[in-house]
Amino acid sequence: MSFFEQIRRPEPPPRPPEPRHEPWMGPPHGVLPGSVAIDLLLAVTDHVAVQLGPVLAWPNGLQLSLSMIARDMGASLDPRGHGHGRPPAELEEEWPPRAVFRLGVQYPDGGRAETYSFNGRPGPNADGIWLSPGGGGGGGGKYRCEYWLSPLPPEGTMTFACRWPLWGIDEAHADLDTAPLREAAARARAIWPDQLT
Numbered sequence: 001m002s003f004f005e006q007i008r009r010p011e012p013p014p015r016p017p018e019p020r021h022e023p024w025m026g027p028p029h030g031v032l033p034g035s036v037a038i039d040l041l042l043a044v045t046d047h048v049a050v051q052l053g054p055v056l057a058w059p060n061g062l063q064l065s066l067s068m069i070a071r072d073m074g075a076s077l078d079p080r081g082h083g084h085g086r087p088p089a090e091l092e093e094e095w096p097p098r099a100v101f102r103l104g105v106q107y108p109d110g111g112r113a114e115t116y117s118f119n120g121r122p123g124p125n126a127d128g129i130w131l132s133p134g135g136g137g138g139g140g141g142k143y144r145c146e147y148w149l150s151p152l153p154p155e156g157t158m159t160f161a162c163r164w165p166l167w168g169i170d171e172a173h174a175d176l177d178t179a180p181l182r183e184a185a186a187r188a189r190a191i192w193p194d195q196l197t
Helices: 089-094 179-186
Strands: 034-035 040-044 048-058 061-070 104-105 111-112 130-139 142-150 159-164 169-177
Touching: 034 179, 040 159, 048 159, 048 169, 048 179, 061 130, 104 130, 111 130, 169 179
Parallel strands: none
Antiparallel strands: 034 048, 040 048, 040 169, 048 061, 061 142, 104 111, 104 159, 130 142, 159 169
C-alpha cells in the first residue's frame, strides 16, 4: 500500500441547502418566458430619448428592456450615474444625483415602486413590488439596460415614470395596458418542472 493511500481523509462536510429563490429575486429557474413586442416611448427631449421594450414575462414578474439614445453620437450615456459619486451627508437629500436615471412604476391597483432604494435592503418595497436594475451597456450615444419587476401586475393600466435631469428629463409618464403582459406570462413554459425554485 502506498504512502498516500494510508492517509486518513476527513469526512466531507454536509452539503449546504439549496438557496431559496424568492419571486422578487428574478425569473423562476427552468421556465422560458413569454415575450411582448412593446415599443413604448417613455421620454424624449432635445438631447435624449428613452423607450421601453421588448418585455419578457414570467408568472412572477417581468424583465423590462430600456433603450436610451442620445442626439449626440459621442455622448456617454450611463443611467447609473457612475463617476458622479455619492454626495456628503449634508447633501444626502439630493441623492440620487442628477446623473442617475430613475425609473418608477405604478400598478393598476395603485402600488408603486422605483429603482432607487432608500433603505438599501433587498426585497420588495412597502407596496410589495420589486423593481431592480439588471445588466446593461452601450456606447456611441446608445445604452440598453434591463430591470426586473415583480410581481406580475394585475389587470388594468400601469404607469411608467422616469426622471433624468442631467439629460433634460424632469419627469415623464407613459401608460401601458397590462393585458398583453399577462397573456405573455401565461405563455411561459416550464421546461424542467422538477427544477423549479
